[in-house]
Amino acid sequence: AQSVSQHNHHVILSEAASLELGCNYSYGGTVNLFWYVQYPGQHLQLLLKYFSGDPLVKGIKGFEAEFIKSKFSFNLRKPSVQWSDTAEYFCAVTTDSWGKLQFGAGTQVVVTP
Amino acid sequence: EAGVAQSPRYKIIEKRQSVAFWCNPISGHATLYWYQQILGQGPKLLIQFQNNGVVDDSQLPKDRFSAERLKGVDSTLKIQPAKLEDSAVYLCASSDRDPSYNEQFFGPGTRLTVL
Numbered sequence A: 001a002q003s004v005s006q007h008n009h010h011v012i013l014s015e016a017a018s019l020e021l022g023c024n025y026s027y028g029g030t031v032n033l034f035w036y037v038q039y040p041g042q043h044l045q046l047l048l049k050y051f052s053g054d055p056l057v058k059g060i061k062g063f064e065a066e067f068i069k070s071k072f073s074f075n076l077r078k079p080s081v082q083w084s085d086t087a088e089y090f091c092a093v094t095t096d097s098w099g100k101l102q103f104g105a106g107t108q109v110v111v112t113p
Numbered sequence B: 001e002a003g004v005a006q007s008p009r010y011k012i013i014e015k016r017q018s019v020a021f022w023c024n025p026i027s028g029h030a031t032l033y034w035y036q037q038i039l040g041q042g043p044k045l046l047i048q049f050q051n052n053g054v055v056d057d058s059q060l061p062k063d064r065f066s067a068e069r070l071k072g073v074d075s076t077l078k079i080q081p082a083k084l085e086d087s088a089v090y091l092c093a094s095s096d097r098d099p100s101y102n103e104q105f106f107g108p109g110t111r112l113t114v115l
Helices: none
Strands: A003-006 A010-014 A019-021 A023-026 A032-038 A044-050 A056-058 A064-068 A073-078 A087-094 A101-103 A107-112 B005-007 B010-013 B019-024 B031-037 B044-050 B053-056 B065-068 B075-079 B088-095 B110-114
Touching (some): A003 A087, A003 A101, A010 A019, A032 A073, A044 A056, A044 A073, A073 A087, B010 B019, B031 B075, B044 B065
Parallel strands (some): A010 A107
Antiparallel strands (some): A003 A023, A019 A073, A023 A073, A032 A044, A032 A087, A087 A107, B005 B019, B019 B075, B031 B088, B065 B075, B088 B110
């Protein structure tokens, strides 16, 4: 069965530290890849997405993600985090034309001042 | 533009009772999704509508869950009867144009507690 794995459930880091969140998926065909974020008290919202082309994609708020097809990975990075990046981050994949999203379990990120 | 609206925001019921959730998608969005998010897990798709037709309901527990989207606009999700394991946040999302390439916009969710 298809699955999405996020490596860390909880991450705590200080402001200005670098962030990398791992995401692996199990599906051998064409995939569309997403990172969604949920800030405290807010709705889930799209951070960035990859469909094709340059495997390094840039999203909002200084986030980027790299698609490595050979590793079935789509890791999220930010060079220097801020307190406002405290949120839960979800990796998601679609494998069909109807856009059915399969989510990972999420990573809770806490950035301390 | 107005976002996806959901109501109620919170609901507490006892097991074996019934409950219904309402969702109004962003105006003009043809695709509507209902997700179930259990604490500590990512959202899981329950049902997907394209206009007023069901595209995918493979993970909907049809013995107790039902959903409809009359007139291709707003939607209701019902649980009857509820079980303890139905405690979760129920998220509604919508997207326009080609759903496989488009961002899904999520509502605030309804937090259901079954006692």
